[in-house]
Amino acid sequence: MQPFTTLRGPAAPFLAINVDTDQIIPARHLKTIRRTGLGVALFESLRYDEQGRERPDFVLNQPKYRNAKILITGENFGCGSSREHAPWALLDFGIRCVIAPSFADIFYNNAFKNGMLLITLPKEQVELLAKEAETAADPTFEIDLEAQEIRRPTGNAPIRFDIDPFKKHCLLNGLDDIGLTMERVDKIAAFEARRRLEMPWLEPARG
Amino acid sequence: MAETLAQKIVARAAGRSSVEPGELVTCRVDLAMLHDSGGPRRVAPILERLGVGLWDPSRVVLVSDHYVPAVDPESARILDLTRRWGRAHGVARHYDMLGICHVVLAEHGHVRPGMFVVGGDSHTPTAGAFAAFAMGVGASEMAAVLATGEIWLEVPETLRILLDGRPGPGVVAKDVLLALCRMIGLGGAGYRAIEYGGEGLAGFAMEERMTLANMAAELGGITGLVPPDRRTLAWLERAGVSLGEAELTRWRSDPDAPVAATLRLELDRLAPQVAAPHGPANAAPVDEVEPVPIDQAYIGACTGAKLVDLRMAASVLRGRKVAAGTRLLVAPASARVWREAAADGTLATLTEAGAIMLPSGCGACAGYGAGVLAEGEVCIASTARNFKGRMGAPSSRVYLASPLTVAASAVAGRIADPRPLLAERREPEPIGEEAARVG
CATH class of the missing domain: 3.30.499.10 (Aconitase, domain 3)
Structure with missing residues (x-):
């Protein structure tokens, strides 16, 4: 997993509440086994019309936000189905950070396990950031995970955010659950070697 | 403690x-x-x-x-x-x-x-x-x-x-x-x-x-x-x-x-509820919801196609027909529900009313199986979620309700209150007694 240290890029304001995983990535795209290639279908029913043409009014179709790396959105983002394609689709589009007043629990965990940073802020702060992303000619924000700060295009004082230290450690070091286990592979190997020596009868039969 | x-x-x-x-x-x-x-x-x-x-x-x-x-x-x-x-x-x-x-x-x-x-x-x-x-x-x-x-x-x-x-x-x-x-x-x-x-x-x-x-x-x-x-x-x-x-x-x-x-x-003060597109929280008492004409009524999913749910639908549909221009699809939640609904006559009631039976599974609820919606179509479903585009084309619209309200709507061809139809029955039909289950 790629480490997450700082992320600099356009932030798209999308202040809808209860954005569900069916909207993030509809079930008809779930047949794929691959984690990549889903970005084109991200928010499909909002992004495209019935003929498959882009809807110019949808935020990610607007020139300022076509390459958004950050999404600023409303309460309970990611509710509904537990599909892990939701973070995959966001990542494949290029969005690695979502800022919202609250997230649905399963999505929250799925996102972190796939190297995304989700930032929970009070509603007023989320709305302020969305406003700035909307009005700034260049809506480039910078997220500094080490410093736990969001730097704003307006140049106003950075906004601090809280994050669980364990999740921060995993993101900064690019560790998913397997990576985390492999961090301790020396200890695991030493334990197994010792066990083979001290309790050989526990070993599976060979041959 | x-x-x-x-x-x-x-x-x-x-x-x-x-x-x-x-x-x-x-x-x-x-x-x-x-x-x-x-x-x-x-x-x-x-x-x-x-x-x-x-x-x-x-x-x-x-x-x-x-x-x-x-x-x-x-x-x-x-x-x-x-x-x-x-x-x-x-x-x-x-x-x-x-x-x-x-x-x-x-x-x-x-x-x-x-x-x-x-x-x-x-x-x-x-x-x-x-x-x-x-x-x-x-x-x-x-x-x-x-x-x-x-x-x-x-x-x-x-x-x-x-x-x-x-x-x-x-x-x-x-x-x-x-x-x-x-x-x-x-x-x-x-x-x-x-x-x-x-x-x-x-x-x-x-x-x-x-x-x-x-x-x-x-x-x-x-x-x-x-x-x-x-x-x-x-x-x-x-x-x-x-x-x-x-x-x-x-x-x-x-x-x-x-x-x-x-x-x-x-x-005792609760009325049948209907959730308008595109979220379960858009719920309101059925009599406050506009009686929108429906293309499809769907009884399915883990939330709404267990034996009790099918019996609810049957209690409304017995002796009645699905309205012309409306289709009623029923996907029983399991093979056992199929067997039990067949044994107690529920399936016959549903199909005599005009229901089309679909295989057991998650089905159209999440846009997987048979019964998904075309652009602009309107559906009332006994499922749990009516998020935009979940059940088919992005412009389709899904209302959520109980199996009773879905069945009443199938009969009326528009969103309808099940209570008048139930009141016409001389005796209320038992629908929730596990003791009466067979098989």
Whole structure:
């Protein structure tokens, strides 16, 4: 997993509440086994019309936000189905950070396990950031995970955010659950070697 | 220290004498459930990377219910992969095209009071109808559970929902949930464990309790819990699980256990509810909803196609016909529901009224199977979610309601109140008595 240290890029304001995983990535795209290639279908029913043409009014179709790396959105983002394609689709589009007043629990965990940073802020702060992303000619924000700060295009004082230290450690070091286990592979190997020596009868039969 | 039911189950699974809300604990998983969509094809690559197998195949239940029956080579391949994986890992319990996972778990007695259950599906809390602490997770988390048999979590606070009084005719569990979605909003429970209580709860059949627990997902609860009673014992008995009377008193909250909040709902004042597109929280009493003409009525999904749900629909449809220009699709939640509905005459009633029967499975609810919607079509469904584009074309519109209201709407060809149709019956039809079940 790629480490997450700082992320600099356009932030798209999308202040809808209860954005569900069916909207993030509809079930008809779930047949794929691959984690990549889903970005084109991200928010499909909002992004495209019935003929498959882009809807110019949808935020990610607007020139300022076509390459958004950050999404600023409303309460309970990611509710509904537990599909892990939701973070995959966001990542494949290029969005690695979502800022919202609250997230649905399963999505929250799925996102972190796939190297995304989700930032929970009070509603007023989320709305302020969305406003700035909307009005700034260049809506480039910078997220500094080490410093736990969001730097704003307006140049106003950075906004601090809280994050669980364990999740921060995993993101900064690019560790998913397997990576985390492999961090301790020396200890695991030493334990197994010792066990083979001290309790050989526990070993599976060979041959 | 007085504890809630959620705390008691989590403490048991964590091997602790007690736990407090907010603590991080590691629980041993009693049962892991995974299905064909989020299951083997997602977890297999992770387990292969780790070089490990299943911690205990006897505690794993596999269900193929999303891509069933296969409609194209891709879905056939997913089902094939699921079967192979189950065989390769010694998973003896693979319910292959036998019904929707949450319903199958209950039918076979896999979920019982005091159990700690993890499922790769957001409606896993359905098992809470049997007083099991059941939570949904994504595929990466499920892979970790399969490898270790453990999961860590923050002990949740409890949101207590008290159901007072008795519901009037035409009002069922689905109406309770839609009203709750409106009251507290999607995600309004905010990670808490939802625990149902109140004198009105005793009157709800087990399948109705499953609907209450199921839609804890929409409320944002980590799980939904119904304390066990004699109905619970009777259901489990039928599934071949005998449970001592002591478990009835063991698996309930202490009366003075602190909870985060208590919400009361007066069942006798509740009207049938309809949730407008595109969210369950857009619910309102049926008589306040515009009688929109409908193209399709759909009775299906874990939330709305159990035997009780089919009987509800039949109680409205007996001797009536689906309106011209409207189609009624019915996808029974499991193979057993099919058999029982055939044996007691429910299926005949439905098909005589004009219902089109579809295979058991998750089906059109999430846009997987037969019965999806065209651009601009309007549907009323007994499912749990009406998110934009979920059931078909992005511009289709789905209303949510109980099986009674869906059936009444199918007869009227527009959104309709089931109460006048039920009132025309001389005697109300029993729909929720497990004792009357056959097969």
